[in-house]
Amino acid sequence: MGLSSGDKVPDEKTVWSFREKLTNNQTIEKTFVLFRDVLNAKGLILNEGKMVDATFATAPIQRNTREENKQIKDGDGAALWNNKPHKKRHKDIDARWTQKGGQNYYGYKNHTKVDAKSKFIDCYKVTDASVHDSQPLEDLLDENDKGQPLYGDSAYTGANQDDVIENAKMINQVCERGYRNHPLTEEQKASNREKSSVRSRVEHVFGFMEQSMHGIKVWSALV
Template identity: 30%
Template structure:
């Protein structure tokens, strides 16, 4: 049994749990750890060629997830493990007993995940877990995309921007970066498919990749005009928003009122697609790309949407397991 540190003992007797503690306690219960570790452990190194043995896969996976939840760099994650008892406890570490992984160890684990393509497997495993709980249905899909900005400055060692990123204009504003395209379940609002592209790629060009093939309805905004021609299938109904200009140009009368009412109902359904974006960008603080290159950033985005799915249904999962929310 591990000897408890003074910080750990003091942490136990405090009167009020912090928001971070409540959040980590909930996520500890809803993440399917056994399923995810079953994906990682077969290829995870069990011994080092020299030096100390690798950290446990379970510990490193928990640290990796905390990085995503709190938008921490590798050095910031190392500092947080030294400073914040609730994070150490979530990772299963004790200051006076365990070695705290340094930023290089955290970096190596992320590279291990990238090299073995584990981000997409984790995303699929989480969705399989949610499907088994009856939370991810297959009747309809909402598609949308969001821009993730990247540094546009050339004041760096290479004297150039990231070659995988591109510039695009949205409204009257120019952006440099990439796009995350998602397919969301109409009923639950959970993300079932994710793709990424440079920012200048049109939303409609990715629509066929965002459909799982079993949906009967597809909902999209006006940027997906003509999408039904790119992903044709009989028995599928498309609900694509009309362009605002065309609705505005209609003469006043009953017909325009009926069209505006129809567009309002379409928008009410599409609103669910904004929830995962809000969780990833606001709840998890993912405002800009952290890495260089589309491949590394895609791995992070897949992990973020897998975790956002779990966060959005955490109360349902806790209730079904008979857990009382902290």
């Protein structure tokens, strides 16, 4: 890019603002696809297996009244604060609350499909945080995945998910889940350990986002 260590570079919020413009005019999705296609053409996405998982993107907690929150949940949040445009610019009516592992999260969820060997993100879908990990699975898979194994944790088990994977003509390598009065057998546990040795690589991707990119979060700012 022609930059040296002594040159001035845009700060974090400037980069965020630019990315928001790309997102709002849907350029970011086109850019992602172009970048992915270049990686594919150069053989850097190996297509020998895919991993799916989801992670939270936290957003600033909104201080709304009970009535305002109800209106937002009812899908009519856009009608709020129209007489207070400055306040409205700071309001997020799409983020939602959810709980996982006894901890509360507010914001969004980033669902990703990652190439198992290269660990490049192949496809992604963003939802509010309350959407279950497995719900966007069908949107993440495409015809190029045919014949490849698909690795995921036990959140992706169930008849519906099995059908999605079968329809995509992928090899189901999702970890099995035990249930009350139907615990996993030793054979199933051993199979899960083998699958997890590949599936766990997706955590490296999220770990990079959290550590090297200083977290996955959503900013609220004046536009």
